Amino acid sequence: MPSFDIVSEVNMAEVENAVQNVTREISTRYDFKGSNSSVEVKDEGLTVLADDELKLKQVHEILRGNLSKRGIEPGQLDYGKEEKASGMSVRQRITVKEGIDKETAKKVVKAIKAEKLKVQVAIQGEELRVSGKKRDDLQAAMQFVKNMGLDQPVQFKNFRD
Incomplete structure (x- = not known):
C-alpha cells in the first residue's frame, strides 16, 4: 500500500x-x-x-x-x-521548531478527513503517516496539505509505492 x-x-x-x-x-x-x-x-x-x-x-x-x-x-x-x-x-x-506538535497534527488529520480524500492518516509521534490505495490519492493529499497554509513548514518524505 x-x-x-x-x-x-x-x-x-x-x-x-x-x-x-x-x-x-x-x-x-x-x-x-x-x-x-x-x-x-x-x-x-x-x-x-x-x-x-x-x-x-x-x-x-x-x-x-x-x-x-x-x-x-x-x-x-x-x-x-x-x-x-x-x-x-x-x-x-x-x-x-522540529517535529509536528499534537494540535497541528490533529488539525491536519481532521482537515484531510473533512476533504474526504481516500487516504488514511496516522499520527506517529512527531510525524504523520499517510497511506492510500492509489498514488494519485496520495499526491492529492500532498497538494491539499501544501495549500492548507500551516504555520510551520512541512516536508514529505519516504514516499513508497
Whole structure:
C-alpha cells in the first residue's frame, strides 16, 4: 500500500553554516562597527545578542536572509521574548521548531478527513503517516496539505509505492 510521511525537520548543520555567515557579515558591516552583536547556536536554538532593539532587528533580517539561502524557512523559527542583558544590550532566544506538535497534527488529520480524500492518516509521534490505495490519492493529499497554509513548514518524505 503506497504511503508517505509528513514531517517538519531542520538540518542543524545548515543552521550552523547560516549563523557563521551572519557572524561574518556582522563583523564586516559598517553599521555594526564597534557593536557587541552576535549570534550563537545553543542546544536546539539560537541566542542573539545585540546593543539595542534596532540592531537586534537588523540581525534578524540578516539571519532570515542567510537561513532562506540555506533552504530553511522562517516559519521554523520561534522568537522568544527580548530580555535585557548587561548594560544597554538586548538578548533574545530563538528556538528552531522540529517535529509536528499534537494540535497541528490533529488539525491536519481532521482537515484531510473533512476533504474526504481516500487516504488514511496516522499520527506517529512527531510525524504523520499517510497511506492510500492509489498514488494519485496520495499526491492529492500532498497538494491539499501544501495549500492548507500551516504555520510551520512541512516536508514529505519516504514516499513508497
